[in-house]
Amino acid sequence: MLEYLSINSLGVIEETTVELDPGFNVVTGETGAGKTMVVTALNLLLGARADAGAIRAGDSKATVEAGFVLPADHRAIGAAEEAGAILDEDNHDRHLVITRAISASDSGTRSRATAGGRGVPVALLSEIGENAVAIHGQSDQLRLKSTTAQRHALDSYGGKSIAKALAAYRQTYTSLQEVSNQLQELIHQAQERALEAENLQRSLEEIDNANIQDDEDEEVQERIKRLESAEEFRDAARMATTALSGDDYNLDASSAESLVEAARQVIAQAPGQVEKLEEIGKRLTSVGIELADITAEISQFASSLDDEGPAALNQAQSRLAELNRLKKLYGPELADVIRWAEEQRPRLDELHGDTDRIEYLEQEQQKLTDRLQQEGTELTSLRQKAGERLGKEVTKELHGLLMPTAQFSVAITPAELPGPYGFDDIALLLQPHPGSDPRPLGKGASGGELSRIMLALEVVLANTDPVPTFIFDEIDAGVGGEAAVQIGRRLARLAKHVQVIVVTHLPQVAAYADKHLRVNKAPNVDAGFTTSDVSELVGEDRISELARMLAGHADSSSAREHAKELLETSH
Incomplete structure (x- = not known):
């Protein structure tokens, strides 16, 4: 999970450090206050392309820093340690600090990254990030975008039965590759x-x-x-x-x-x-x-x-x-x-003994091929059953998110050739309404719809294929009322398993958060620029922010009463 995030001279944010809750964190603020700079900062920390235009006006450099707490055996920790990162230990967890600095020069944008106090390539931040954080935004749904990630998600959802079948298949596949290579070498070099x-x-x-x-x-x-x-x-x-x-x-x-x-x-x-x-x-x-x-x-x-x-x-x-x-x-x-x-x-x-060896290897190759066919067929059958269950569960969640005609499904089709992970090509598909053709995720769905689709999928996968931290940017775009309440509920459910950070403009979503952060805008007319920072809201301050989000200003008595009701019903 993310312990804290520090931002300096990025966009409209001059300097701020926020502590994050291990559960549900929400970021709100007025339009133009710089809410998206939180996501921008995290994207930079996860290896996104640096843009000198993101540097705050009047400054020459922007820096962002984040502290992670991850299990010692987590893949992101392994990648950082291989790069020489220095980590603090806490029982079975490791504390990892990563930074990213961008600056502008005559030759273009310069970027520097560190992990655990050691200078590292920006590509390493991407490797750490893809295992530690999943970002779902309006423009880019980073998680489960690849066929490999979709296959892994389905296999994880399938549980021990698929894990066991896949392990047996991979062992046979490896043995078959070794025998086939030896056989071909003998034949070609006869x-x-x-x-x-x-x-x-x-x-x-x-x-x-x-x-x-x-x-x-x-x-x-x-x-x-x-x-x-x-x-x-x-x-x-x-x-x-x-x-x-x-x-x-x-x-x-x-x-x-x-x-x-x-x-x-x-x-x-x-x-x-x-x-x-x-x-x-x-x-x-x-x-x-x-x-x-x-x-x-x-x-x-x-x-x-x-x-x-x-x-x-x-x-x-x-x-x-x-x-x-x-x-x-x-x-x-x-x-x-x-x-x-x-x-x-x-x-x-x-x-x-080549002749005898070739004959033996041919027999062994046939034996392994038959076994691989049997194990691959069994793995496909298990995936089909898991895909049916996953499709039904995600579809149910989509209906709860007021996408009543949407149908989610998992397409399992024969691959061109058997591979190390089976005979199957796996794709997650969405049929937005009856009569339309199921299409791969991201095709034909708006950013807000896609965010809700990914939320439904992540809620279902939370117990089986978790990433430590999920970030949703404007997941509630274009929705309100009951749909917003349902989104808030599901984000809260997801936060029981993983850390969730949401940038939102809907009070129905913000009310479910365990920690409420507000981006505060302070225009400086004389200087000609706006400065923002981030603060935690509790008590009356949180009620005022929810009232502002409900009615446009924080002093409305009816809005404040509604805000109190939202907080009470969401917790």
């Missing part, structure tokens, strides 16, 4: 995915056939080095063998083995038995045996070089080239090649 599978299959087979091991490339490189040096190794082995065991082609050449054997024989042939020499002889024998073993090992090594030969070198070089190629494609190291293959196997399985 050729690309088949090519990907073929290439991936070839790569994995290549890696598997290579049967590579970690660090195998380093081992092969070492082997290549050894094979490339085989001739040098053979020469070294031959020379070492010759030195150890002699040369078969030069029998006179000395060798390590023959020299050691000669030394052993000399020691063995020494006369007598000398323990020390015997020990040396034994050691020489051991040395001879060790030299023979070394010679045999060198010969064996040389023989192995002969066995491997050039073919082994070619084979090793080919293996290294293969490993390097795989590293270049999938590496940079062999371990990375192995890891890449393991990571890609699930993708290959997925690609090979």
Whole structure:
């Protein structure tokens, strides 16, 4: 609800602040006093286009400010908090202050807005306003003007049964969209995915056939080095063998083995038995045996070089080239090649499973389509029943507002395509008199009639689709007498559920208000302009204002008696 409204230098109002009642507030005043400036100020706070012509004569800037009290989970509060607004907390409620300033300059009209002390785009005020305030005026019926708002109003009126059916439908609709998108993606990309599978299959087979091991490339490189040096190794082995065991082609050449054997024989042939020499002889024998073993090992090594030969070198070089190629494609190291293959196997399985996946998704799509058809049909049926009830109730209210031939109805027609909210296009229609065609709200109705239509609709919807604050500007235009009394009664009924602010010239309406505000006009002839402010009327002052509205002046005794009677009968 609106706690207060402050206006500075707007129209004829120089400066005023009014506290508002949570129930029924009425604004009255003489013609030209500036009653509509209250609505103009609220429109500015709700994001309306700024007009420098609304700035009070002689001033360079106009400002308006309003304080809202809304539940913490209200959508308007969420929008303000996302914009960085600072809010005061009061139990489960939040206090939000919004301002709008307009000024004129050589370049045109300038406008600035704040919410919760933070500068915000004017568009944010519209977002806050559409969730917090509904304005019904002579020129613009802001609430329920869109088909979306009308659908939401009908669904809210339908209660839990529609809410449950709509939730089930939306869940199925979302699932169907997801399945359909996946299916279309698979179908449209089938050729690309088949090519990907073929290439991936070839790569994995290549890696598997290579049967590579970690660090195998380093081992092969070492082997290549050894094979490339085989001739040098053979020469070294031959020379070492010759030195150890002699040369078969030069029998006179000395060798390590023959020299050691000669030394052993000399020691063995020494006369007598000398323990020390015997020990040396034994050691020489051991040395001879060790030299023979070394010679045999060198010969064996040389023989192995002969066995491997050039073919082994070619084979090793080919293996290294293969490993390097795989590293270049999938590496940079062999371990990375192995890891890449393991990571890609699930993708290959997925690609090979496309056919099964497509078949499964087609079955799931059909299942969800059938379910959506069933749930959408049920939702339409519930809406039709709710629409019939809503039409009857609103029509009854219109008859009470002295529109006796008007018929209100809800048209539910098939949409071109199923949407996230069902199969239906929903429109609120009015048949002003028998024989005429039902027409959408706002078509063919005067501003006053449309305001009464919206009042009837809001009274019926008050328990199910409430907006915290309703504003009606000149809702009573062109009516009087009993119709005015009926309008006052219904506004009072609406105010039991939400805050209502009404700008009116009818005393029958004003008498029902919980709070009566008057716009006071004070012409300044010398200065050439009029100044107005707003004050609350209570007691005798309120009776005087109602008398003025009844008879044209406040001092008429009969008018004052009538005013007292209006107050007594309306409360």
